[in-house]
Amino acid sequence: MASTSIANISRSTVEAIVRQVALEYLGRQKGAAAPSLTVQTSSRHMHVCREDMNLLFGPGSELTFDRPLHQEGNFAAKETVTIVGPRSRLISNLRILGPMRKQSQVELAFTDAIMLGINDIPVRLSGDIAGTPGAVIIGPKGVVELKEGVIRAAIHVHMSPTEAAYFGVKHGDKMKLRIGGQAGVTFNCVHVRVDATFRLNVHMDTDEANACGLHLTKEIELFK
Numbered sequence: 001m002a003s004t005s006i007a008n009i010s011r012s013t014v015e016a017i018v019r020q021v022a023l024e025y026l027g028r029q030k031g032a033a034a035p036s037l038t039v040q041t042s043s044r045h046m047h048v049c050r051e052d053m054n055l056l057f058g059p060g061s062e063l064t065f066d067r068p069l070h071q072e073g074n075f076a077a078k079e080t081v082t083i084v085g086p087r088s089r090l091i092s093n094l095r096i097l098g099p100m101r102k103q104s105q106v107e108l109a110f111t112d113a114i115m116l117g118i119n120d121i122p123v124r125l126s127g128d129i130a131g132t133p134g135a136v137i138i139g140p141k142g143v144v145e146l147k148e149g150v151i152r153a154a155i156h157v158h159m160s161p162t163e164a165a166y167f168g169v170k171h172g173d174k175m176k177l178r179i180g181g182q183a184g185v186t187f188n189c190v191h192v193r194v195d196a197t198f199r200l201n202v203h204m205d206t207d208e209a210n211a212c213g214l215h216l217t218k219e220i221e222l223f224k
């Protein structure tokens with residue numbers, strides 16, 4: 001008598017096999033290998049709107065390009081500001097990322113927020129800042145009181161429509177990211193962002209990267 005019947009294969013095993021076969025089929029269809037995945041750590045930073053740029057750095061001032069970021073058109077600027085939290089604690093040398101945006105926004109890791117005295121910083125996707133805490137921002141030419149816009153950026157993956165088809169996901173879905181190694185972590189809520197200009201890469205903050213020892217491992221897997 002056969003020791004294994006089909007009924008003994010778990011549903012998850014079947015799903016894994018089906019997924020693998022489907023991916024191989026898709027890959028062959030496009031003649032493409034699995035897209036190469038990079039994971040990048042975003043340190044705390046700020047995005048500024050035109051109006052706040054005027055107040056912080058002077059009327060008509062522009063951001064100065066320092067180095068490119070992985071997503072096309074985005075860059076780290078030379079300009080930095082100081083952020084002051086609710087109990088007068090501050091973080092200086094907060095880097096500004098360009099280009100300018102419609103709304104100013106500060107992205108901090110939990111550790112940064114707690115250091116500033118913001119213990120309940122909400123986890124949000126970039127741009128979704130309604131009802132989030134504010135802060136005082138000090139620049140070389142002036143001060144801005146942000147009414148809202150201080151967030152912990154939700155871990156997310158950027159991808160092109162082709163890459164989304166490869167993974168079988170769409171904009172707004174959530175995926176899992178497994179980081180191996182001695183301090184391995186699986187992130188269960190990686191937001192999928194799809195756009196024709198995007199290249200495949202995951203953005204996490206410094207707390208997330210430090211928790212999983214990201215810089216010490218090459219074992220990275222993104223899946224549904």
Ligand SMILES: [Zn+2]
Pocket residue numbers: 156158203
């Ligand atoms: Zn990103």
